[in-house]
Amino acid sequence: MTIKAPKPKLPPISPILQACATYVPGKPVEELQRELGLSDIIKLASNENPLGPSPIALKAIENEIANIHFYPDVNHFYLRQKLAARLGVTAQELIIGNGSEEVVSLLIRSYCSPGDNTVGCGAAFLAYRVCSQVHGVEYREPALNRDMNLELEELLSLVDAKTRIVFLPNPNNPTGTYLNRATMRKLLQRLQERSVLVMLDYAYWEYVRTKDLPSPEELYSEFPNVLVTRTFSKIYGLAGLRVGYGMAHPDILETMRKVKMPFNVTTLGLAAALAALEDEAHVKRSYDLNVEGIEYLEKEFQRMGLDFWPSQANFLLVRMPVDAKQVYDKMLTEGVILRPVANYRLPEFLRVSVGTMSQNKRMIASLEKTLRGFKA
Numbered sequence: 001m002t003i004k005a006p007k008p009k010l011p012p013i014s015p016i017l018q019a020c021a022t023y024v025p026g027k028p029v030e031e032l033q034r035e036l037g038l039s040d041i042i043k044l045a046s047n048e049n050p051l052g053p054s055p056i057a058l059k060a061i062e063n064e065i066a067n068i069h070f071y072p073d074v075n076h077f078y079l080r081q082k083l084a085a086r087l088g089v090t091a092q093e094l095i096i097g098n099g100s101e102e103v104v105s106l107l108i109r110s111y112c113s114p115g116d117n118t119v120g121c122g123a124a125f126l127a128y129r130v131c132s133q134v135h136g137v138e139y140r141e142p143a144l145n146r147d148m149n150l151e152l153e154e155l156l157s158l159v160d161a162k163t164r165i166v167f168l169p170n171p172n173n174p175t176g177t178y179l180n181r182a183t184m185r186k187l188l189q190r191l192q193e194r195s196v197l198v199m200l201d202y203a204y205w206e207y208v209r210t211k212d213l214p215s216p217e218e219l220y221s222e223f224p225n226v227l228v229t230r231t232f233s234k235i236y237g238l239a240g241l242r243v244g245y246g247m248a249h250p251d252i253l254e255t256m257r258k259v260k261m262p263f264n265v266t267t268l269g270l271a272a273a274l275a276a277l278e279d280e281a282h283v284k285r286s287y288d289l290n291v292e293g294i295e296y297l298e299k300e301f302q303r304m305g306l307d308f309w310p311s312q313a314n315f316l317l318v319r320m321p322v323d324a325k326q327v328y329d330k331m332l333t334e335g336v337i338l339r340p341v342a343n344y345r346l347p348e349f350l351r352v353s354v355g356t357m358s359q360n361k362r363m364i365a366s367l368e369k370t371l372r373g374f375k376a
């Protein structure tokens, strides 16, 4: 028997929400399984670690599982201690979030009021827009430009007396591009004059290959208005457990701690993150696999005559010579999930996460076959 719930008589929806962007995640494997009845699916859509979590983290989860009737530690004591020791800061300079996305949301809720604005770089990670708008905060962005200097001049022109936060993901998602040391320092110096908070999103830092991208610690020690975010969702392979963190001056974090829900990170997430930090071999394996994958994909895209953005992360943004949405749909039928990025105003592109080498090869074969089908 199914219950038929009566239609609710709702109060009016907040006008703020009516105009909000929505975040569209990568298609989950189980959803495609249900929809198309496929069993052999690869998902290269959400920049996850194709090697999965560290075995040491899995063991830590097993060890902790009998304790899940207890609420988690509200202060995240051990994880903050361990991170503090590694980063050379105090635990007071760290806040743990339910993914680094929560840290974005805490920062906006702490420092922005309706009528204020936030500014991101061109085609910045969509969560900044969504989190700003749901809090009644205007989100601004310059046009994406392959000439970084032009884009950043436009970004600076968007900053005004009502700007509270500037988001600088480095490298950015979905472009994979980065701001180098000289550019970053110049930009931070100019933003400092404006008294705004600058969120440096280093979600993909562990994958960075160039030496010209400044470390989070380097910028943090020089620029006072900075909050750096990092995550356990990418190279540490714990996306499903939702653990990320922010590093900032205690004065910045004090306000954010007032906003944070007490039990925002789970016991299993905390245990797994602590253990994942220990498994340097897993991080190294994941990094090496990504380098091999990026080089392979770049070579293959070049061979196929496809235009792509150079990436310092674990994904590549590649331009489709035919309708990208149709390519995406066709590849789904072959069990290959990529990521359309039309919601970043990049309708001609698909974003491809780097997988294992066999996944990368299968993806290329499927893409090539799909594009051939469009030419025929």
Ligand SMILES: Cc1ncc(COP(=O)(O)O)c(C=O)c1O
Residues within 6 Å of the ligand: 046, 047, 098, 099, 100, 101, 102, 125, 169, 171, 172, 173, 201, 203, 230, 231, 232, 233, 239, 242, 243, 244
């Ligand atoms: C630039 C960037 N920042 C943050 C995140 C979110 O990470 P988390 O899983 O820690 O919330 C992502 C996820 O895709 C991202 O691309």
